Amino acid sequence: MSRYSLIGCRSERHAEIDPNSQRAALSSWACSECHRNLPGQHLQDVQLSHTALGSQPLMGSFGLYVGFYRRAFLDQLCDSAIDQHFRHAAVLGPNGKPYRDWIVAVAHNRIVVRGSDLPEHNYCPVCGALRYVTRGGIFLYPAPPENIDIFDAGGGPLVVTEKVVERILEYRWPKLAVTELGVAPRPLDGFGTLPLRRLPSNANTSE
Numbered sequence: 420m421s422r423y424s425l426i427g428c429r430s431e432r433h434a435e436i437d438p439n440s441q442r443a444a445l446s447s448w449a450c451s452e453c454h455r456n457l458p459g460q461h462l463q464d465v466q467l468s469h470t471a472l473g474s475q476p477l478m479g480s481f482g483l484y485v486g487f488y489r490r491a492f493l494d495q496l497c498d499s500a501i502d503q504h505f506r507h508a509a510v511l512g513p514n515g516k517p518y519r520d521w522i523v524a525v526a527h528n529r530i531v532v533r534g535s536d537l538p539e540h541n542y543c544p545v546c547g548a549l550r551y552v553t554r555g556g557i558f559l560y561p562a563p564p565e566n567i568d569i570f571d572a573g574g575g576p577l578v579v580t581e582k583v584v585e586r587i588l589e590y591r592w593p594k595l596a597v598t599e600l601g602v603a604p605r606p607l608d609g610f611g612t613l614p615l616r617r618l619p620s621n622a623n624t625s626e
């Protein structure tokens with residue numbers, strides 16, 4: 420069985436999204452309620468309202484539930500073209516010009532990192548996405564598909580296989596946080612099997 424790690428960032432730094440850019444995203448490719456990328460919708464360029472992006476390889480944002488990544492970092496993670504693992508678009512500065520070093524992205528395959536410390540979950544009433552929070556005791560359940568190496572854990576952090584994490588650790592990125600993740604033999608949060616999406620009864624969205 421593959422081994423997995425959660426990779427995230429130890430920095431508190433977040434991308435601050437320009438309000439107009441956020442509005443445009445929430446009326447097209449992102450859910451107006453939970454701010455996740457809607458199923459089947461390509462990301463569009465996202466404009467930031469600040470220029471200080473820091474030295475870390477990835478960050479989340481206030482305003483959209485997507486990841487901001489250094490392009491070189493994603494290149495190092497992927498064993499093939501970024502397109503095969505991620506939907507992505509450009510990150511624009513306050514002047515509207517794209518940052519060459521950064522992209523906004525969501526991995527094609529989503530996973531939920533579950534936890535045994537005060538876990539809570541519900542489903543977005545607009546797009547049906549599973550929303551899950553926990554304070555700790557994190558694990559995966561059930562075992563992820565063996566043929567996938569990179570999963571979107573939500574808002575920037577990724578779950579990757581051992582071979583991917585070994586590759587990325589060689590580059591010694593500053594502020595990278597790596598947490599080993601076990602696959603639990605049973606759901607320790609008591610929630611059973613959790614579908615990643617449960618369509619609202621009045622929804623007309625489709626996968």
Ligand SMILES: [Zn+2]
Nearest residue numbers: 450453543546
């Ligand atoms: Zn939603």
